Each structure stands twice: as C-alpha cells, then as structure tokens.
Amino acid sequence: MKKFIKAALAATALVTVTAFAAGVQAKDTIVWWDFLGGGDGVRMKSLIDEFNKEHADTVEIQATTLDWGTPFYTKVQTSAAVGQGPDIMTYHESRIPLGISTGSLSVITPEELAASGIKADDFEPANWKAAQGADGKQYAVPLDIHSIILYYNKTLLKNAGLLGDDGKPKGLDGVANWDAALAKLTANGVVGLSVPTADGGTMWRIFYTLLNQQDGVFLKDNKFLDGDNLDKAATALTEMNKWVKSGWTPKQTEYAASIALFTSGKAAFHINGVWEVPTMVDLQKKGQLFDWGAIQIPALYAHPATWADSHSFAIPNRVGNPVDAAKRKLVLDTVHWFNQHSLEWAGGGHLPAFSPVRSSDDFKNLKPNSDYSSLAATAVFDPVSTLAGVASPVYDAAGNYVLPAMNGDLDPKDAASQMRDDLQGQVK
C-alpha cells in the first residue's frame, strides 16, 4: 500500500512538473466559449483556425461550443460566480441587461478599448449602445447585426409580375400592396409566404418589426405596451393573423418545415433570420435550389424598421479569479482582429457590425448580404430590460400570445392585452 502511494505521489509530481514546464514555454492561450452551433458556427470555426494559424507562435484560442439559449447563459453565470469560465465569450446584446443584473459581465473601460484600437465610431450607434448598461458603461463589443429578412423565389415572383428589372421584388410596401402580393402568389398549390408559425422566437421578431414600423414602443419606463402602443400591437397581430386566415401562410408550421416549404418551391416568400442564408447558398451550390434572393422586410406601415439582435464579445466577471490585465488586453486585441476579419463571418448571413468591413467593396460584392444590408440603418434592437432578450420572458410571451394570435387561436386584441398584463406582472 505504502509503495503504491509513493508511486502515485511520484507520478503526480512528475505530471505537475512537466505540465508546469510546458506552461512556461507555451504561448498564451485564450479560453473561448460560444453558442454558435448552426451553419454560422462552421464559419466561426474556420475563422478561429485562421486566427490560430496567423498567431501560431504567440496566441492560441481554445474554443468550446455550448448549447444556445438558457443553458449557455446559466453555465456562464454559474461558472463566473465561482471564478471559473472562459476568458472571452459570445453574448447576445439583447441579453446584456440580464447579464449585468446577474453579475456575469465585466466592464470594459474606454482606456482598454482605446489600447486595442476599438472605436465606437466604427459601429452603428444603436448597435454600439446596445452593448452598454443603463450606467453607460461598455460590457461588450459587437461582432455582427443579425435580423430577419424576406427570402424570395425569383421564378414565382416573375410569373406574378412582382419582380423588378433589378431582380428584386417590387411594389411590396404598404399593407395593401403586401396583402395583394401574397394573395396573388397564393395559387396552384403554392402559398404566398412561409413562416415558422409554430416558433415563438420568429413570432417575436416579426411582431416587433411590425410594431416598430408603426413607431410602437414595446417597453418604456418599465411599462409594457403603454397607451396607444397596445392598439399598434393589436394592429400588428391582426395583420399577422390575416396572412394565416386568408390561407397565404400555412398555420402552425415548424421551423424546419417552413424552410422546406420555401426551398421546395411551395412558398414564394419566406421570412426568417439571416442565419439561414448559408442553407440557401449551400443548396444552390449543389444545384438543388431555384434562383432566389433576399431583401430587407418591406415597410408595411409608416417606415422601414426591422427587429435586430447582435452577437457580441464579452469578458466574464469571474469572481475571485478575474481575467488579468495582460490577458484582457490580449482578448480585446483578438476581438478587434475578429471584427477586422468579419467579412468571413458575413458568409453566415450576418451583417458585420464593424462599419469599415460593412462599407468595404468586398462586402458590397457579397450577395445576397449586400441586398439587405440597408436594414442596419433602421434596425431596432430588443427592449433594454432584464425581462427581454434571447430566451427571456418576452420571448416566452411571444410563444404564449403572439403565436396563438397569428394562428387564430386567440383574438389579436385579447392577445395584446394579455401579453401586456403578463409581462407587466413580472416587473418587480
């Protein structure tokens, strides 16, 4: 027994020494967590590989991809609280208010940003501000702007006379024109528009888009859908319900099925996130997709506006074991590198947050991204609240009220007021 323990101790010591020696020689490492498991995740992985190759002698990113949504944010929160976790992580801007309230995020000072060459002027103001707390401090640096867009089937649109000479749809602005287009396209076993009508997340994105096109305010001064905003919400819901009621949009369609309806040519339009662009691009490359395009969601009401969120980079607030100053500098340098190289990330459908890349000629030549990049200027980000953001009570409320309203299981007016009361009841 004693011999065994001795041997075990010796082995442990040896391993420790070797590890230590290796640690001294090794280059800097950055522990990285993200939630990018989809088609865009593949692009991020190749970007990370590129970074590691370029910095082969100095820095290495050790990346782990975790489950999107509540599981990711719970893990970040629990690990940060006990001084564990990554040096850098991806974070939805819409989720930052909740991240601040749970103490998961570390403030990035203006000096640190300046030292790494990160400037607010290089980002859309709304995008940059969405990475700040109510205290005006910076908690993250945006990487992209992602939104919902209108995918369209060029052949079907052309047959209906809805395609302009530039290859883009024409005459869709305004509710009357939009409805007329959907009605016209719904014929011969084809529907006008496919939407994941069984998915609350998409419901929220469309609803918030239509609300903001009417200058509706979802949340202000801790009041949900205050005053006539309730009517605007009901207007948006009534319009969404009309698409289903009129047979232009199939009811209760699951996420994957709604994409399949479009890609199989059974729907002329499809509304979904920019992150499905790779799906279409890859299908077309294999010769399995018709001629398609994507544009910003048309202005059905007063002016264009589209829901948007943003993937950003943040440093966790590791209690008792903070990321040290040198590592923070390294991390922010890395963030800047990723923003400068975000053209590749745009291949995932996203719009680069970094304006120099977004206004570059390379990006202007990137299709279809450049066809819908105009949405960045009128993008509306989620309300700033601990109740809003990805996988938040607001998202749940979309599933609970917007979804049944659109599918005709709940009266739009009732749905709007029930949603307001539910969320208002959750305000502390």
Added chain:
Amino acid sequence: MAIMKSKRAELATAAVLMAPFIIIYGVLFIYPTIKMVQVSFTDAPLIGDGQFNGIDNFVRLWKDRLFSTSVWNTLYFVLLSVIPSTIIALFLAMGVNRLKGWLQSIVLACFFLPYILPVSVVYRIWAWILDKDFGIAQVLLAPFNGGTNINVFRDLPLFMPAAALLTVWWLIGFNMLLYIAGLRNISTEIYEAASLDGAGRWTQFWNITWPLIWPVTVLVLTIQLILQLKIFDQVYLFSRGGRVDATSTMVQYIYKQAFQLNHGGVGAAASLVLFLVIVIFSVLQFQLLRTRGGEK
C-alpha cells in the same frame, strides 16, 4: 476487555466502510435538501445568498396563476401516463410471456428498445412522425381534423395526451420487464389446477394472475408515479418556442424561476412543494395499494 476492544475495532471498521456512502449521501442529498429548505425562505438569486423573507415565496406561489397551471398540468399528465403505462405493460407482458424461444426474445427486445433511447432522440423521432407538414402520422390524424393536417404540439387540448402517449411508448419496456419477471414467478401448477377445475381464461386472470401480480403492480405504479410527477424533458422539448405557459409542468416552473428569471428563492420554494407532493403521494399510494392487496 478483549471483547470490548474487538467490538470497538469492529465499530471502527464499520464506520470506515460506511463512510463513503454516508459522506456521498450527505453531501449530495441531505445537505442540498436542507439548503433548499433554507433558500426557499429567502429572496436569493440563482447564485449567492439572499435576505430572509418569511413565507413570501410560498404566498407568491399560491397567487401565481402559472404555478397552479403547472400543478394541474403535472397531475393531468400523471393521470394520462401512469395508469395506461401500467395496464398496457401488464397486457403486453402477458402476451410476450406466451411466446416461446427466440421469438419471445425478439418481441421483448422490440418493446424494450425505446426505453434505452435518450429523451432527445425520442423527441426527434416523434417530432418528425407527428410533424404537421411532413409527418407520416398525419395520414391517420387528418381525417379527424376535417381533412387538414394538425400540429399536435401546438394545439393545446392535444398537447398533454400526445406527450403522455409517447412517454408510455418510451418507458413501457421497463414496466413490461418487471411484469414478465413477476409472471414467471407464478407457478404454472396453479393454472393447471384451475383449468382442471374448468376455469376459463378470464377467471384465471382475475382470480390468479391479478392478485398474484399485485405486488409488482404496486411497484410499477409507485415508480411511475414518482417519475411522472417529475415530468420535464418531453414537455420542455415539445413546448419549446410554443405556448410554454399553457403547457408548463411543476419542474418546468422551477426551471423557469431559478434558471431563466434568476429567482432562486421562488424556485426552491416550488421545489419544496414538489418534494412534499411526491413524498405524500408516494407514501399514501404505497400504503393504500398495499392494504388493498393484503385484503385480497
């Protein structure tokens, strides 16, 4: 003196041998349980301590409509899953028991196969079987819905029955296995004697099989009850993105409060309620069923 010494040594050995279990049980069960009770009386977030706030959390649960919905949904689900999965398992087990040799093994394996699947796989399988646009089950469902396809997991009245159906499909293999073991313990001589006396199939079942298999039934019912009161995975996966509040169950409510809303105290209070419900239900059920069986 020598005896006392050896006794003391024995006690020491016993303590050493029991220590691993006691420590693990204490650290992983007793301590968290005590902590849960403690936290349920505070306004603690998910991580860290909170201020004592008396029975505020419990008052909040009482008033929260979502909590009562969750309780009712849980009980409804238990009703839909526990009894059917027990009865169907018994009949399937009796059927399989009549088969012989390799045929029996194959049939048994077929019924048991779903049980070894992880819940995420079960979810994927059934999500596609029942998919509104592409699911094969729509061929059978559509005629009952006026000829149009129906999204089972977004149509509220159908949600819980559908979740219960696939749960029964998923877990029935285990119940069957318990029943088959029980059925094999019943001596064939009893059946032979009964058929000599002219007892038919039904009489044999009602007077021999049912009373003799009763202890297994009690076991299956108790296991299922405890398991299904803690229903989370299937309902969570199928309701995701949908009307999550209308289909919420108790564990889902706990998850929402603690992990999504960062209300550790409320989550702990709801956990305590669920804990007590399970203790009361299972003790009551076990006692009740045992005495009933004893009377027979």
